[in-house]
Amino acid sequence: MSKPVSIPIYIRLLLFTAAVLFPQLVRSQALNGTITDQKGDPIPYATVFIKELAQGTTSNVDGKYGIDVPEGTYTVIYRSLGYAPQSITVKVNKKPVSQNITMVDQVHQLSEIRVYGNGEDPAYPIMRHVIGLSNFHKNQIESYKADVYLRGTVHFKKVSRIIRNQLRKQKVEVKSGDTFVDETYSTITFDAPDHYKQVIKSVNSTFPDIVDFPVMKFFAASLYDDNIDILISPLGRNAFNHYKYVYEGFSYEGDYTIDKIKVIPRRRSKQLFSGYLYIIDGLWCLHSADLNFDTPFGEVNVRQVFDEVKPGIWMPVGHNYAFEGGILGVKGSVHFGGSVKYRDVVLNPRLIAVNPINTMPQFADKTEPQTENQDSVKENKSEPMGHEVEDGKRIAKVAKILNKENITNRDMNKLSRLVSRESKIAEDEGEQSLELKDKNQQVVVSGAENKDSAYWNEIRPIPLTKNEIESFEKRDSLKTVAPKSNIFTSSQKRSDFLTRYFGPLFTGKKWTNRDTTFHVSYPGIINLKSFGFNAVDGWKVHQEITFNKTGRPGHAFWFTPWGTWAINRKAVLWGGKTALTYAPMHRGIANLDFGRKTSDFNSLYAIDPFINAVASLFFKENYARYYENRYIDFRNRIDLANGLVFYGGFSWNDRRRLENSTNYSFFRTDVDYLNNLPHNHVVTDANLNSQINTVLKLKIEYTPRYYYRVKDGVKKMAHSDFPTFWFQYNKGIKGLFNSTADFDYLEAGLKQGIRINSATSFTYEIRGGWFPNRKQIHFSDFSQTNSQPSPVLFKEFRHGFFIPGYYELRTDNRFIEGHVSYKAPYILLKYLPGISNTLWRELVWAGYYSMPSYPQYTEIGYSLIEVLFNGNIGVFAGFDDWHYSRVGMNLVIRIY
Structure with a gap:
């Protein structure tokens, strides 16, 4: 079969909407006719059901029907909404039988x-x-x-x-x-x-x-x-x-x-x-x-x-x-x-x-x-089975x-x-x-798309309309038309030359070898990652290229070398990212990254670089805080058993303190950027100064009764009715490769997403962490919590906080955190006139965070989601030690 066409999204959506409503949905000409009302007008989409064969069809828009049945005598039932059903007996022999039906209004x-x-x-x-x-x-x-x-x-x-x-x-x-x-x-x-x-x-x-x-x-x-x-x-x-x-x-x-x-x-x-x-x-x-x-x-x-x-x-x-x-x-x-x-x-x-x-x-x-004998056998059993009693x-x-x-x-x-x-x-x-x-x-079936019109005329149970007939005739005529001669003007040749050689340079391209096992991808000069800005690097230009080699299913290797020129900082940054997938039934993947880069202190939940650049250039608001990292980072994930996943990682990092290198912005040129110090109530210079760290990271994760699928020998996880539990241990190893890090970190938690139906879901997450040893720790190794205070986001976060700063909810001591959220078509505002007639859904959530020497923080929120298909509008309120303190709102444009 030919590859499916990428037809317009609105047509695909319409066909999907149609088909999703029908739980079960075939053969055409031994019995045929036209179904009309008492005025002689055709009745479209009436059903014709052969009772003895449990076989049905429908009339077309012109009221015509046709159904192929073997010889015999049948009870044929004609139905259409708004009309009284008719049941007739029809004898079918070798010749086609024409049976026109006139239906009367239902009373x-x-x-x-x-x-x-x-x-x-x-x-x-x-x-x-x-x-x-x-x-x-x-x-x-x-x-x-x-x-x-x-x-x-x-x-x-x-x-x-x-x-x-x-x-x-x-x-x-x-x-x-x-x-x-x-x-x-x-x-x-x-x-x-x-x-x-x-x-x-x-x-x-x-x-x-x-x-x-x-x-x-x-x-x-x-x-x-x-x-x-x-x-x-x-x-x-x-x-x-x-x-x-x-x-x-x-x-x-x-x-x-x-x-x-x-x-x-x-x-x-x-x-x-x-x-x-x-x-x-x-x-x-x-x-x-x-x-x-x-x-x-x-x-x-x-x-x-x-x-x-x-x-x-x-x-x-x-x-x-x-x-x-x-x-x-x-x-x-x-x-x-x-x-x-x-x-x-x-x-x-x-x-x-x-x-x-x-x-x-x-x-x-x-x-x-x-039969009666079967019933008597049951009655004579001296001791019925337990499930029969139940x-x-x-x-x-x-x-x-x-x-x-x-x-x-x-x-x-x-x-x-x-x-x-x-x-x-x-x-x-x-x-x-x-x-x-x-x-x-x-x-x-082989040759399924090569059946001729005679075949379709024989088996088609719903006759074609005039427009449908013309559509097939047009297709058949186009097949016989000879291809046009390939003659181009000089301007066309010039345009093709520019498109061929300069197009990939600007807009990117993907090259594939003949057997499709080797790919080279270049995103081009013009893309959101190619150019950026922040107060530490100033303007920067980034380029990368990806090489991908695939083998048998579940085995592949990626290598992405990259380079960045931080113009105002006058620094050339570089590095490489590699990934190797192996052991497909155990979902093994190994990563090795290396290089020199500008890193966000909040590595897990960093602000989107584009949002940070817009906030800096237009509003002089530099959300992110950075340090330089010269690093080698190895990570590996593999399933030890079904639902039992082991994560292991080892990294060496030469972390160096940075300051702002520019005060440039489009507006507010008389205002300075805030200094490059993350706002946190326990951070000290010792946590921010340059240091070399060698860190070991181990994590075990378990999900009971985790269902999975296997396709082409590759295992993919599906779902579980149980929560996912995890335990994590990070160790800063002093003295190894000149490391000054000296800390131990323990974390445990559980999370679960419960899908109530296709439009409704409930999620929760609870986790806690503790540093029993914190003699020397860099701020980037503090516990990290998802805080997203930007008024505009490109990703929906169900478990996060939206009022505290990016680096505010972090500690080198101990903490406990919890989240709960509920997403549904109707919760609150969707019951109101106007809003109710939309495809929007609603999301409510609550979060809690506690750590020493800091008020217990609680946040509750509400969002209208999928506004104009891809947008969320959220409002939320924060409480310190259970007392109202702050309120906020944001707009989420879901790009990722």
Whole structure:
């Protein structure tokens, strides 16, 4: 398969947004026809379901459908939201059968509405049943196979000249009126809880190149989830906090009663849906959904239709997504649709099933219902197994809740926990090993992209529209056009010469050898690292080049020599950085750095050099403090066992005191820079004077039950449900290589990040340190704490302080530090009108720091994050010994 094209970000985002909503999503012409309403107008995106084959498809925008089935007699069910479903019997033989359908408007009855004593809308008891059983419906299938057809179409109504020129640089030609189509025919195999294998049998695309559309990633998402990426599901456990529901009547479909529920967001928000849910009464599952949500580009319409693939088991068979809107001079529409044919559907034997007749719970069975003899065998067992007794108790509790006419929120949460317990057992049984196999495997059949139009006309279950047909015809015609002659004018030749030889000098370039095992990267003269300024060095020019040699997976070597000219200090700085990766199953990496450089005293959490330069030149504010370091530094990291990491390091440093070498700035020329002395309450001249230090650093880190993946023999850590613990020891070795350092430092701590869902997370960190020996210690070896007082930052820090100075919270004695943070779509301000209708999230945090001879410091803060996609706006307050002392705010522009 060809390499996927780098299509415009907004198109990729639209396709992603479409696909992420569809939990499962194929074949075309033995049965065909047109679906219209009573006026004769076509009904787009209606579903056609063959009951005996558990196979479905949808009509196109013109109401036309086509589906390939073997000879036989079938029950065909036609559905479209807003219309009464139709079920007919069709006999298919060797000749194609044309069956046109006229659908009538659906009438929802209201005569059976019950008004409860508390005045609550009757939609709420229905939704509590559905939400309480959402885990069951999400996990009721143990495995299945399916033939999947998926098609995405992008139609450009308007493309501005600027965008066309930008795309042309990527060798992508797009103009107003163009249509691009990508269709895929695959076989999907699913195994609980979330493993998918996709075999792509054929791909047909008119995009500039084949679009890599990761179907399986989106199959796992479901409206039964609490969140679908950043969107909050109306069937999630916290849905009542975000949605209101209105009962709008019911209709009958065979033996089932279908309740129509209107979904109303409690506030304007691009993270909330609006529209309708159709619920099967008694089974408390989705029959269909017609929902909308806003994006920064326009409104999205999502339609899903479910059908009964096995008695009482409803799965999605029709998927349609439509978008129309635009951004940055581009206007257009996107449609995404698919059809599915399920095979070998196996029910999860651990989960509780709900009897559709009396709503009494029972265990699901993999094959057929139990016979009377099987039941009697169970009854005759003298001593039932312990887990069977426990299962029976849960079944009884579920039955008690489901038999209530009006369940409460408390009942709903209890029901959800009971069903979740069964789901957790199923997951535990499938995850005994800490090695995580790839949940989504993709195999592309050789020649998948080389199928001719006759093949696609035979298998395509959703007929092409006029624009889609023209798109494929245009692509096929371009393939036969001879390439243009390569004739250039002299000015073009001159331009190419300048671009070829002088372009890399200014903007950088990466060179690769023929077998791609050796790379040379040069960032160019023009980049943010090439030029800089600080009060110690003055103006400086920096250049570097990187050589990279790769071998078999997990084995590589990097070497980056660099040089810097500190103009005002009149010093030539130089050095080299090396890295060697080895032992790929133990994640081994060794580093050796050497040279002469200007170093920040706060080496772990130094201010960004660009921010410091801007603050100095424009505001005469030199945040950073520096010393000169002539050094050799060796570090090594390796896994001793899974989750057990050893860090070892040895460094020799000739540290020399520096003073400011310039008073230059663009403004405030009458004001001097502050001297090059870090502000700290315990630092002395002895800690800052020139000295030679030899330091040994050892650290052990352990994360229990740390899951990992292995790809091409290289181990990569995934996640753990436990905290990470660490212990560190640093030793200043007096007398070794003329070292005057003489100190011992001990540190221990733990930290954990807990991902609650795709948009919400909670983190905490606690650490403490102590210097039992501090006879001679350089300030750069003091304990270091992340303090970022700059009003503008280029990186988001969840565990840090934002009011104290860069060097204020450091000690050569002992300290204890703690942080906690919570990030979510809705915490405080996002509930307000105006702000609620954004994709922003919120972050709240608190930090604590204590050391001798210094007030206990506490800081709390709040941030609106992802403002305009990449910005954070934060406010925070500081407290000394629990008394309010300071307040501040900052802007984070996330570049790194």
